Amino acid sequence: MAHLRLGSVAPDFEADTTEGWLKFHEWAGDSWVMLFSHPGDFTPVCTTELADVSQRLPEFVKRGVQIIAISADTLKTHFEWIEDIIEIGTKTAPTCVEYPIIADEDRKVSTLYDMLDKQDATNVDPDGLPYTIRTVFIIDPKKIIRTMIQYPAAVGRDFDEIIRVIDALQAADKYKVNTPVSWKPGEDVIIPSYISDEEAERIFPKFDTVLPYLRMTRDPSRA
Template sequence: MVLRLGSVAPNFKAITTKGEIDFHQYIEGSWAILFSHPADFTPVCTTELGEVARRANDFAERNVKVIGLSANELKDHENWVKDIDEVNNVHVDFPIIADADRKVSALYDMLDYQDITNVDTKGIPFTVRSVFIIDTKKVIRLIITYPASTGRNFDEVIRVIDSLQLGDKHRITTPANWRKGDDVIVHPGVTNQEAAELFPGFRTVKPYLRFAPSPF
Protein backbone atom coordinates (compact mmCIF):
# COMPACT_ATOMS: atom_id res chain seq x y z
CA MET A 1 0.00 0.00 0.00
CA VAL A 2 1.29 3.43 -0.97
CA LEU A 3 0.11 6.15 1.39
CA ARG A 4 -0.37 9.61 -0.05
CA LEU A 5 -2.10 12.78 1.03
CA GLY A 6 -5.80 12.02 0.72
CA SER A 7 -5.40 8.32 1.56
CA VAL A 8 -7.50 6.92 4.37
CA ALA A 9 -5.19 6.13 7.26
CA PRO A 10 -4.97 2.32 7.52
CA ASN A 11 -6.49 0.84 10.63
CA PHE A 12 -4.59 -1.47 12.96
CA LYS A 13 -4.70 -2.96 16.42
CA ALA A 14 -1.67 -2.64 18.67
CA ILE A 15 -0.40 -2.93 22.20
CA THR A 16 0.49 0.43 23.70
CA THR A 17 1.51 1.94 27.02
CA LYS A 18 -2.20 2.66 27.53
CA GLY A 19 -3.40 -0.85 26.70
CA GLU A 20 -4.54 -2.43 23.44
CA ILE A 21 -6.08 -0.02 20.94
CA ASP A 22 -7.95 -0.12 17.69
CA PHE A 23 -6.49 2.89 15.91
CA HIS A 24 -9.67 4.04 14.16
CA GLN A 25 -11.67 3.70 17.36
CA TYR A 26 -9.01 5.61 19.29
CA ILE A 27 -9.06 8.61 16.93
CA GLU A 28 -12.81 8.57 16.24
CA GLY A 29 -14.14 12.14 16.06
CA SER A 30 -10.71 13.72 16.50
CA TRP A 31 -7.78 14.85 14.47
CA ALA A 32 -4.73 12.70 15.12
CA ILE A 33 -0.96 12.71 14.94
CA LEU A 34 0.81 9.39 14.53
CA PHE A 35 4.56 9.78 14.90
CA SER A 36 7.31 7.19 14.99
CA HIS A 37 10.67 6.92 16.73
CA PRO A 38 13.76 4.86 15.88
CA ALA A 39 14.21 3.30 19.32
CA ASP A 40 13.65 3.61 23.07
CA PHE A 41 16.28 5.14 25.37
CA THR A 42 17.70 7.29 22.58
CA PRO A 43 18.53 10.97 23.12
CA VAL A 44 16.61 12.68 20.31
CA CYS A 45 13.46 10.60 20.86
CA THR A 46 13.50 11.37 24.57
CA THR A 47 13.42 15.10 23.87
CA GLU A 48 10.69 14.73 21.25
CA LEU A 49 8.28 12.75 23.39
CA GLY A 50 8.90 15.17 26.24
CA GLU A 51 8.01 18.10 23.97
CA VAL A 52 4.77 16.44 22.86
CA ALA A 53 3.82 15.83 26.50
CA ARG A 54 4.67 19.45 27.37
CA ARG A 55 2.35 20.67 24.62
CA ALA A 56 -0.58 18.45 25.56
CA ASN A 57 -2.88 21.45 26.01
CA ASP A 58 -2.00 22.79 22.54
CA PHE A 59 -3.10 19.52 20.98
CA ALA A 60 -6.22 19.22 23.16
CA GLU A 61 -7.33 22.74 22.20
CA ARG A 62 -7.21 21.67 18.55
CA ASN A 63 -9.06 18.38 19.13
CA VAL A 64 -5.94 16.40 18.27
CA LYS A 65 -5.06 13.02 19.73
CA VAL A 66 -1.40 12.03 19.62
CA ILE A 67 0.03 8.54 19.53
CA GLY A 68 3.69 7.62 19.35
CA LEU A 69 5.38 4.49 18.04
CA SER A 70 8.75 2.92 18.68
CA ALA A 71 10.15 -0.40 17.52
CA ASN A 72 10.62 -1.88 20.99
CA GLU A 73 8.76 -4.08 23.47
CA LEU A 74 6.11 -2.72 25.83
CA LYS A 75 8.27 -3.24 28.92
CA ASP A 76 11.00 -1.06 27.39
CA HIS A 77 8.42 1.64 26.65
CA GLU A 78 7.16 1.63 30.22
CA ASN A 79 10.66 2.05 31.61
CA TRP A 80 11.57 4.66 29.01
CA VAL A 81 8.52 6.80 29.85
CA LYS A 82 9.93 7.20 33.36
CA ASP A 83 13.09 8.67 31.87
CA ILE A 84 11.11 10.95 29.55
CA ASP A 85 9.06 12.29 32.46
CA GLU A 86 12.15 12.85 34.58
CA VAL A 87 14.35 14.45 31.93
CA ASN A 88 11.66 16.79 30.62
CA ASN A 89 9.74 17.37 33.86
CA VAL A 90 6.50 16.24 32.20
CA HIS A 91 3.93 13.45 32.37
CA VAL A 92 3.57 11.40 29.20
CA ASP A 93 -0.15 10.72 29.07
CA PHE A 94 -0.55 9.59 25.45
CA PRO A 95 -0.09 6.03 24.17
CA ILE A 96 3.13 4.76 22.65
CA ILE A 97 2.77 1.75 20.36
CA ALA A 98 5.05 -1.22 21.04
CA ASP A 99 5.97 -2.19 17.48
CA ALA A 100 8.84 -4.62 17.97
CA ASP A 101 7.62 -6.74 15.04
CA ARG A 102 7.45 -3.63 12.78
CA LYS A 103 3.91 -4.44 11.62
CA VAL A 104 2.58 -0.91 12.03
CA SER A 105 5.88 0.54 10.82
CA ALA A 106 5.61 -1.47 7.61
CA LEU A 107 1.92 -0.63 7.18
CA TYR A 108 2.75 3.09 7.25
CA ASP A 109 6.10 2.73 5.41
CA MET A 110 8.08 4.10 8.36
CA LEU A 111 11.13 1.84 7.96
CA ASP A 112 14.54 3.19 7.07
CA TYR A 113 16.24 1.37 4.20
CA GLN A 114 18.84 4.04 3.49
CA ASP A 115 20.80 4.30 6.74
CA ILE A 116 22.46 0.92 7.26
CA THR A 117 23.35 1.85 10.85
CA ASN A 118 19.69 2.31 11.79
CA VAL A 119 19.04 -1.37 12.57
CA ASP A 120 18.62 -3.48 15.69
CA THR A 121 20.85 -6.34 16.79
CA LYS A 122 19.08 -8.68 14.37
CA GLY A 123 19.67 -6.34 11.44
CA ILE A 124 16.01 -5.30 11.17
CA PRO A 125 15.51 -1.63 10.21
CA PHE A 126 14.27 0.71 12.91
CA THR A 127 11.64 3.30 12.13
CA VAL A 128 12.58 6.77 10.96
CA ARG A 129 10.89 9.92 12.31
CA SER A 130 7.61 9.89 10.40
CA VAL A 131 4.70 12.22 11.12
CA PHE A 132 1.15 11.69 9.90
CA ILE A 133 -1.55 14.29 10.50
CA ILE A 134 -4.98 12.68 10.10
CA ASP A 135 -8.31 14.51 10.08
CA THR A 136 -11.67 13.59 11.61
CA LYS A 137 -12.58 11.64 8.46
CA LYS A 138 -9.44 9.53 9.00
CA VAL A 139 -7.85 11.02 5.89
CA ILE A 140 -4.10 11.65 5.84
CA ARG A 141 -3.52 15.38 5.44
CA LEU A 142 0.24 15.64 5.99
CA ILE A 143 3.23 13.31 5.81
CA ILE A 144 6.70 14.38 6.94
CA THR A 145 9.69 12.08 7.30
CA TYR A 146 12.82 13.15 9.16
CA PRO A 147 16.09 11.21 9.36
CA ALA A 148 16.80 9.47 12.64
CA SER A 149 19.46 12.06 13.50
CA THR A 150 17.15 15.10 13.38
CA GLY A 151 14.50 15.95 15.94
CA ARG A 152 11.16 17.23 14.73
CA ASN A 153 9.91 20.81 14.97
CA PHE A 154 6.57 20.55 16.76
CA ASP A 155 5.93 24.26 16.28
CA GLU A 156 5.69 23.40 12.59
CA VAL A 157 3.39 20.43 13.24
CA ILE A 158 1.00 22.64 15.20
CA ARG A 159 1.27 25.38 12.56
CA VAL A 160 0.18 22.94 9.87
CA ILE A 161 -2.75 21.75 11.99
CA ASP A 162 -3.88 25.36 12.41
CA SER A 163 -3.62 25.92 8.67
CA LEU A 164 -5.51 22.74 7.77
CA GLN A 165 -8.28 23.30 10.27
CA LEU A 166 -8.71 26.91 9.22
CA GLY A 167 -8.75 25.95 5.54
CA ASP A 168 -11.40 23.29 6.20
CA LYS A 169 -13.62 25.83 7.93
CA HIS A 170 -13.08 28.78 5.60
CA ARG A 171 -12.29 29.09 1.89
CA ILE A 172 -8.66 30.06 2.37
CA THR A 173 -5.10 28.87 2.03
CA THR A 174 -2.06 30.07 3.98
CA PRO A 175 1.12 31.73 2.67
CA ALA A 176 4.76 30.96 3.36
CA ASN A 177 5.76 31.18 7.01
CA TRP A 178 2.13 31.77 8.02
CA ARG A 179 1.31 31.62 11.70
CA LYS A 180 -1.97 31.71 13.54
CA GLY A 181 -3.37 35.23 13.37
CA ASP A 182 -1.48 36.26 10.22
CA ASP A 183 -3.26 37.28 7.02
CA VAL A 184 -4.48 34.40 4.87
CA ILE A 185 -4.89 33.91 1.11
CA VAL A 186 -8.36 33.86 -0.41
CA HIS A 187 -8.84 30.51 -2.13
CA PRO A 188 -8.45 30.76 -5.94
CA GLY A 189 -11.91 29.22 -6.35
CA VAL A 190 -13.58 32.17 -4.60
CA THR A 191 -14.75 34.96 -6.90
CA ASN A 192 -14.13 38.59 -6.01
CA GLN A 193 -17.84 39.01 -5.38
CA GLU A 194 -17.85 36.09 -2.96
CA ALA A 195 -14.64 37.33 -1.37
CA ALA A 196 -16.23 40.72 -0.67
CA GLU A 197 -18.92 38.93 1.34
CA LEU A 198 -16.70 36.34 2.99
CA PHE A 199 -13.64 38.50 3.63
CA PRO A 200 -14.57 42.20 3.86
CA GLY A 201 -11.50 44.32 3.24
CA PHE A 202 -9.57 41.68 1.28
CA ARG A 203 -6.81 43.10 -0.88
CA THR A 204 -5.66 42.05 -4.33
CA VAL A 205 -1.93 41.88 -5.05
CA LYS A 206 -2.35 39.94 -8.29
CA PRO A 207 -5.56 38.52 -9.75
CA TYR A 208 -4.47 35.14 -8.40
CA LEU A 209 -3.11 36.44 -5.08
CA ARG A 210 -5.59 38.00 -2.68
CA PHE A 211 -4.98 38.48 1.03
CA ALA A 212 -7.54 38.75 3.82
CA PRO A 213 -7.37 39.13 7.61
CA SER A 214 -7.26 35.85 9.48
CA PRO A 215 -10.75 34.46 10.26
CA PHE A 216 -9.45 33.24 13.65
Protein backbone atom coordinates in the same frame (compact mmCIF):
# COMPACT_ATOMS: atom_id res chain seq x y z
CA MET B 1 0.93 -2.46 0.46
CA ALA B 2 -0.56 0.69 -1.04
CA HIS B 3 1.69 3.72 -1.08
CA LEU B 4 0.34 6.37 1.28
CA ARG B 5 -0.14 9.86 -0.07
CA LEU B 6 -1.82 13.04 1.07
CA GLY B 7 -5.52 12.30 0.79
CA SER B 8 -5.13 8.58 1.52
CA VAL B 9 -7.26 7.05 4.24
CA ALA B 10 -5.03 6.37 7.24
CA PRO B 11 -4.82 2.57 7.52
CA ASP B 12 -6.63 1.05 10.48
CA PHE B 13 -4.82 -1.35 12.78
CA GLU B 14 -4.94 -2.96 16.21
CA ALA B 15 -1.98 -2.72 18.56
CA ASP B 16 -0.88 -2.93 22.16
CA THR B 17 0.13 0.38 23.70
CA THR B 18 1.20 1.84 27.03
CA GLU B 19 -2.49 2.70 27.55
CA GLY B 20 -3.83 -0.72 26.56
CA TRP B 21 -4.96 -2.52 23.43
CA LEU B 22 -6.61 -0.27 20.85
CA LYS B 23 -8.20 -0.22 17.44
CA PHE B 24 -6.77 2.86 15.79
CA HIS B 25 -9.84 4.25 13.99
CA GLU B 26 -12.05 3.56 16.99
CA TRP B 27 -9.54 5.22 19.32
CA ALA B 28 -9.21 8.25 17.03
CA GLY B 29 -12.97 8.82 16.95
CA ASP B 30 -13.86 12.22 15.50
CA SER B 31 -10.58 13.87 16.53
CA TRP B 32 -7.57 15.04 14.61
CA VAL B 33 -4.58 12.77 15.28
CA MET B 34 -0.82 13.19 15.27
CA LEU B 35 0.83 9.79 14.80
CA PHE B 36 4.60 10.04 15.10
CA SER B 37 7.25 7.32 14.97
CA HIS B 38 10.54 6.83 16.76
CA PRO B 39 13.50 4.65 15.76
CA GLY B 40 13.65 2.92 19.13
CA ASP B 41 13.43 3.17 22.90
CA PHE B 42 16.29 4.71 24.88
CA THR B 43 17.50 6.65 21.85
CA PRO B 44 18.65 10.16 22.78
CA VAL B 45 16.84 12.27 20.17
CA CYS B 46 13.55 10.41 20.71
CA THR B 47 13.73 10.92 24.45
CA THR B 48 13.93 14.69 24.03
CA GLU B 49 11.06 14.65 21.53
CA LEU B 50 8.65 12.65 23.67
CA ALA B 51 9.40 14.88 26.65
CA ASP B 52 8.72 17.96 24.54
CA VAL B 53 5.39 16.61 23.25
CA SER B 54 4.40 15.69 26.80
CA GLN B 55 4.92 19.30 27.86
CA ARG B 56 2.98 20.58 24.83
CA LEU B 57 0.01 18.26 25.31
CA PRO B 58 -2.35 21.11 26.35
CA GLU B 59 -1.60 22.83 23.02
CA PHE B 60 -2.70 19.73 21.12
CA VAL B 61 -5.78 19.23 23.32
CA LYS B 62 -6.81 22.84 22.65
CA ARG B 63 -6.76 22.05 18.93
CA GLY B 64 -8.71 18.81 19.30
CA VAL B 65 -5.69 16.68 18.39
CA GLN B 66 -5.03 13.28 19.94
CA ILE B 67 -1.40 12.15 20.18
CA ILE B 68 -0.12 8.63 19.61
CA ALA B 69 3.53 7.59 19.31
CA ILE B 70 5.08 4.40 17.97
CA SER B 71 8.46 2.84 18.61
CA ALA B 72 9.81 -0.46 17.28
CA ASP B 73 10.31 -1.99 20.71
CA THR B 74 8.35 -3.89 23.36
CA LEU B 75 5.75 -2.63 25.78
CA LYS B 76 8.06 -3.54 28.69
CA THR B 77 10.86 -1.31 27.43
CA HIS B 78 8.36 1.46 26.63
CA PHE B 79 7.39 1.67 30.31
CA GLU B 80 11.05 1.67 31.36
CA TRP B 81 11.80 4.36 28.77
CA ILE B 82 8.98 6.58 30.03
CA GLU B 83 10.89 6.96 33.31
CA ASP B 84 13.81 8.48 31.37
CA ILE B 85 11.47 10.71 29.36
CA ILE B 86 9.96 12.11 32.55
CA GLU B 87 13.40 12.56 34.12
CA ILE B 88 14.67 14.55 31.12
CA GLY B 89 11.48 16.56 30.70
CA THR B 90 11.16 17.65 34.31
CA LYS B 91 14.53 19.40 34.08
CA THR B 92 12.71 22.15 32.14
CA ALA B 93 8.97 21.76 32.85
CA PRO B 94 6.45 19.38 34.45
CA THR B 95 6.34 16.24 32.32
CA CYS B 96 3.94 13.29 32.28
CA VAL B 97 3.59 11.00 29.26
CA GLU B 98 -0.22 11.05 28.98
CA TYR B 99 -0.56 9.59 25.49
CA PRO B 100 -0.16 6.02 24.18
CA ILE B 101 3.06 4.64 22.75
CA ILE B 102 2.51 1.71 20.39
CA ALA B 103 4.63 -1.41 20.86
CA ASP B 104 5.72 -2.41 17.35
CA GLU B 105 8.54 -4.91 17.81
CA ASP B 106 7.35 -6.95 14.81
CA ARG B 107 7.16 -3.77 12.64
CA LYS B 108 3.58 -4.49 11.52
CA VAL B 109 2.32 -0.94 11.99
CA SER B 110 5.60 0.57 10.82
CA THR B 111 5.36 -1.46 7.61
CA LEU B 112 1.69 -0.57 7.15
CA TYR B 113 2.60 3.14 7.30
CA ASP B 114 5.89 2.75 5.38
CA MET B 115 7.95 4.16 8.26
CA LEU B 116 10.96 1.84 8.06
CA ASP B 117 14.40 3.26 7.38
CA LYS B 118 15.76 2.02 4.04
CA GLN B 119 18.69 4.42 3.86
CA ASP B 120 20.61 4.47 7.15
CA ALA B 121 22.36 1.11 7.57
CA THR B 122 23.12 1.96 11.22
CA ASN B 123 19.46 2.45 12.14
CA VAL B 124 18.79 -1.27 12.77
CA ASP B 125 18.21 -3.49 15.79
CA PRO B 126 20.62 -6.24 16.94
CA ASP B 127 18.90 -8.69 14.56
CA GLY B 128 19.42 -6.36 11.60
CA LEU B 129 15.76 -5.30 11.32
CA PRO B 130 15.40 -1.66 10.30
CA TYR B 131 14.11 0.79 12.87
CA THR B 132 11.65 3.51 11.91
CA ILE B 133 12.57 6.94 10.65
CA ARG B 134 11.00 10.00 12.32
CA THR B 135 7.68 10.19 10.49
CA VAL B 136 4.78 12.48 11.40
CA PHE B 137 1.26 11.89 10.12
CA ILE B 138 -1.42 14.52 10.67
CA ILE B 139 -4.80 12.81 10.21
CA ASP B 140 -8.14 14.63 10.12
CA PRO B 141 -11.45 13.55 11.74
CA LYS B 142 -12.44 11.74 8.52
CA LYS B 143 -9.31 9.56 8.87
CA ILE B 144 -7.68 11.27 5.86
CA ILE B 145 -3.92 11.84 5.89
CA ARG B 146 -3.45 15.60 5.54
CA THR B 147 0.28 15.97 6.20
CA MET B 148 3.30 13.67 6.14
CA ILE B 149 6.70 14.86 7.38
CA GLN B 150 9.78 12.64 7.45
CA TYR B 151 13.06 13.25 9.26
CA PRO B 152 16.16 11.04 9.32
CA ALA B 153 16.96 9.25 12.57
CA ALA B 154 19.71 11.73 13.45
CA VAL B 155 17.52 14.85 13.30
CA GLY B 156 14.99 15.93 15.93
CA ARG B 157 11.64 17.37 14.90
CA ASP B 158 10.40 20.96 15.25
CA PHE B 159 7.06 20.70 17.03
CA ASP B 160 6.48 24.45 16.75
CA GLU B 161 6.29 23.89 12.99
CA ILE B 162 4.06 20.84 13.35
CA ILE B 163 1.59 22.78 15.51
CA ARG B 164 1.72 25.64 12.99
CA VAL B 165 0.79 23.20 10.22
CA ILE B 166 -2.15 21.90 12.27
CA ASP B 167 -3.35 25.48 12.79
CA ALA B 168 -3.11 26.14 9.05
CA LEU B 169 -4.97 22.94 8.13
CA GLN B 170 -7.77 23.67 10.56
CA ALA B 171 -8.08 27.28 9.37
CA ALA B 172 -8.17 26.13 5.73
CA ASP B 173 -10.95 23.64 6.48
CA LYS B 174 -13.05 25.94 8.63
CA TYR B 175 -12.81 29.17 6.60
CA LYS B 176 -12.03 27.98 3.03
CA VAL B 177 -8.74 29.88 2.90
CA ASN B 178 -5.10 29.18 2.07
CA THR B 179 -2.22 30.33 4.24
CA PRO B 180 0.91 32.14 3.03
CA VAL B 181 4.52 31.38 3.88
CA SER B 182 5.26 31.03 7.61
CA TRP B 183 1.65 31.90 8.47
CA LYS B 184 0.53 31.94 12.08
CA PRO B 185 -2.99 32.39 13.51
CA GLY B 186 -4.10 36.02 13.39
CA GLU B 187 -2.10 36.89 10.29
CA ASP B 188 -3.67 37.61 6.89
CA VAL B 189 -4.73 34.65 4.77
CA ILE B 190 -5.10 33.99 1.05
CA ILE B 191 -8.42 33.61 -0.76
CA PRO B 192 -8.18 30.44 -2.89
CA SER B 193 -8.17 30.92 -6.66
CA TYR B 194 -11.31 28.80 -7.13
CA ILE B 195 -13.35 31.47 -5.33
CA SER B 196 -14.48 34.26 -7.69
CA ASP B 197 -14.24 37.93 -6.73
CA GLU B 198 -18.03 38.06 -6.47
CA GLU B 199 -18.14 35.10 -4.11
CA ALA B 200 -15.17 36.46 -2.15
CA GLU B 201 -17.07 39.70 -1.57
CA ARG B 202 -19.89 37.69 -0.01
CA ILE B 203 -17.67 35.48 2.13
CA PHE B 204 -15.01 37.94 3.25
CA PRO B 205 -15.83 41.45 4.48
CA LYS B 206 -12.75 42.98 2.85
CA PHE B 207 -9.84 41.76 0.76
CA ASP B 208 -6.91 43.25 -1.15
CA THR B 209 -5.91 42.12 -4.64
CA VAL B 210 -2.13 42.16 -4.35
CA LEU B 211 -1.62 40.44 -7.71
CA PRO B 212 -4.23 39.19 -10.19
CA TYR B 213 -3.88 35.74 -8.63
CA LEU B 214 -3.12 36.78 -5.03
CA ARG B 215 -5.92 38.12 -2.84
CA MET B 216 -5.31 38.67 0.86
CA THR B 217 -7.83 39.08 3.66
CA ARG B 218 -7.90 39.17 7.46
CA ASP B 219 -7.77 35.88 9.33
CA PRO B 220 -11.53 35.13 9.59
CA SER B 221 -11.04 33.81 13.13
CA ARG B 222 -10.06 37.35 14.19
CA ALA B 223 -12.65 39.20 12.12
